[in-house]
Amino acid sequence: MTYHSETDNMMDTDQAKTSENSEEQVNQNDSKQQQEESPNGDDSQKKLEEMKDQLLRTMAEFENYKKRSEREISDMAKYSVMNFAKDMLIVSDNFNRALDAIPAQENQDNPLIKSLAEGIKMTENELAKAFKKHGIEKIDPLDKPFDHNYHQAIMEVEAEGAESGSVVEVLQSGYKIHDRLLRPAMVKVAK
Secondary structure, three states: OHHHHHHHHHHHHHHHHHHHHHHHHHHHHHHHHHHHHHHHHHHHHHHHHHHHHHHHHHHHHHHHHHHHHHHHHHHHHHHOOHHHHHHHHHHHHHHHHHHHHOOHHHHHHOHHHHHHHHHHHHHHHHHHHHHHHOOEEEEOOOOOEOOOOOEEEEEEEOOOOOOOOEEEEEEEOEEEEOOEEEEOEEEEEEO
8 A cells, every 4th residue: 555655646746746837837828928919919909999990980981971861861852843843933934924914904804804814813822832832932133133143144234223233124033942043033134
């Protein structure tokens, strides 16, 4: 038994030495890793900062995209009727021409013509209400200064009592939809 216990003691001693050597190797490896990670740790930190910066930029770009998309959708909803509205302006012009074509005396003397004129006027009023409902406004430039953003000058005329550069006659009404020009007013401007 002594032999066994001596062997056991020797094994225990060898294991202890081996264990100590292993611990030393682990500690040496850890310190080597720490030394190696130090420079790499800086690289890792830089990479982390770059990725964080890239993420923040991507999030900001996404927010801008989202806002731009919302604005485009809003504009599309506001101005989607522009082409239809332009076509309807011709109808409105024709109602005005029809009313202007009826002589005032005929309108009072003949009940049929009077009824026709009233019907045209009522239809024109309904069309004006529909325009207003959809943000379409008539531009009334008469006696106002000429504005190239909303008016189209057809000619300049001599006009007594009118200020130079002001609108003296409207040949065709202009319209805008919300804040955009739909059709400029065709006007005569005082010299």
